Amino acid sequence: PGRRRLRTARRAGLLAAAGALALLSFEALRRVGFDSISGTLLASSPTWVIVALALMCGSMVLRAGAWHAILRAAVTDVRPKLSDALQGTFIGVLMSATLPARLGEPSRALIVARRLGRPREHLPVVLGTLVSQTLLNLLALVILGAIMFSTVGLFAGRQQALVFYALAPFVALCVVLVAPALLRSGLPSRSSRVAQSLDRARQALTRVRSGLAVFSSARHAAVAVTLQLGAWAVQWASCYVLFVALGLDDRANLGAAAAVLFAVNVTAVLPLTPSNLGVFQAACVAVLTGAYGIKTADALGYGIILQAVEVATAVIMGAPALVKEGVSWREVRLRALHSSPVSLPPRGSRGAFETD
Structure with missing residues (x-):
């Protein structure tokens, strides 16, 4: 009963937030003018637009290649395949586009851990590789x-915000590196259950830390950095091509x-809506109207x-990956939403995601 009430309250909150967002979006569109916006789109x-989509x-493919290099450095008992990283990346992008709060990240980790086999052992390491890619x-x-x-x-005079944003991942990295030592076995505890829980947490965090192994391998690190920065460069080019598509390249x-790519990613650190809908557009408007004089x-x-x-990229890349993986969007969503331990079967079991 308690869980049911919590689930109902969560759904009610999401519906209320979605309703408020819809009203605010409608009001914003009304103020700007539906005819003006539709004229721009048409x-x-x-x-x-197709070039930008391509x-x-x-x-996305380059990001998967970078992740593959990180996985190869971190996972030593099996050899991760490029297809593992591609599948995980494509499905993760699809889940991020359709779920709030960056749930695509645990989704892609679950997919790759499942493909590697022994997912309970590999999941912490795979999660650690996400930290490396975040850096x-x-x-x-x-x-x-x-x-x-x-x-x-x-943004003159606001550079401090960039510094604070840059510090956040480093704080997370320090936690990952230091936490296993703080949770080392042998700490006095009045409860054996607490001691066992601390020991399991220490072991899991140690495996997460092993996901940072790419930075100790010059070869894998060079590949990962080159491909990851290359992916951002291609995405940057895509953003510019859309200026050309709209005839704005003479001013932008x-x-x-x-600036647009930076702004939309900063505002998507913890998106409250799928694909950061609403906030995404607000970031674009703030940058383009405030800095480049483009009409609202x-x-x-x-x-x-x-x-x-x-979103089209997420669907084009992610939907076939889900079909190939033999899992449904709902199954991946449930596993990403639940924080309780899960047992992900190897790929031999077609799409079965089982809880303990």
């Missing part, structure tokens, strides 16, 4: 931030594309098309 070049898909994403964002701050004056240059209707139209391209 005036876009389908050819250039670039976005290519970016590479941080490097890319710092580069984008530097480009943005050097080309626009909108590569610096504008970097054009900026909002750009935000709508950019997000449509990202």
Whole structure:
């Protein structure tokens, strides 16, 4: 009964938030003008939109390649395949596009751990590799931030926000590195159950820390850094191509594309809605109108098309991956939402996700 009430309250909260977001979005569209926005969307070049979509898909492939290099450095008892990283990345992108709170991250870790076999043992290590990839994403964002701050004056005096944002992953990294020592076995405890729980937590965190092994291998690190930064560069190009598609490239240059890409990623640190809907467009409007003098209707139209391209990428890449994996969207969603331990069977069991 308690869990049922909690589930009902959670659903009611999500529905209320979705309703509020819908009302705010409608009001924003009404103020800007439906005709102006629709005119911007209809005036876009389908050819250039398709080019942007292809670039976005290519970016996902490069991200998977970078993750594969990280996995190979971290997982030593089996040899991760490139297809493992591709499947996990594509499904994770799809889940991120359709679920709030970055639930695509645990989803892709679950998929890869399942494909590697012995998922209970491999899941902490795979989660550790996500930390490594997050650090590479941080490097890319710092580069984008530097480009943005050097080309626009909108953020002048606000560089401190970039510093605070950059510190967050490093704090998480320190926790991962130090926590196993703090939870070392032998600590006095009045409860054997507490002692066992602490020991299991220490072992899991130690395996998570092994996911950072890529930084101790020059070869794997070079591949991971090159591919991950390459993925960001391709995504950056995709953002610029959409300016061309909308005829905004005479006012919005590569610096504008970097600013948009930086802004939408900073606002998506913990998205409250699937695909960060609403906030995504607001970030685009704030950057393009405030720094480049682009009309609100054009900026909002750009935000709508950019997000449509990202969601289309998630569906094009993720839906076939789900079919190939033999699991349903609902199964992956349930495992990503539940924080209780799960036993993920090897791929021999077609799509069966079982709880303990």
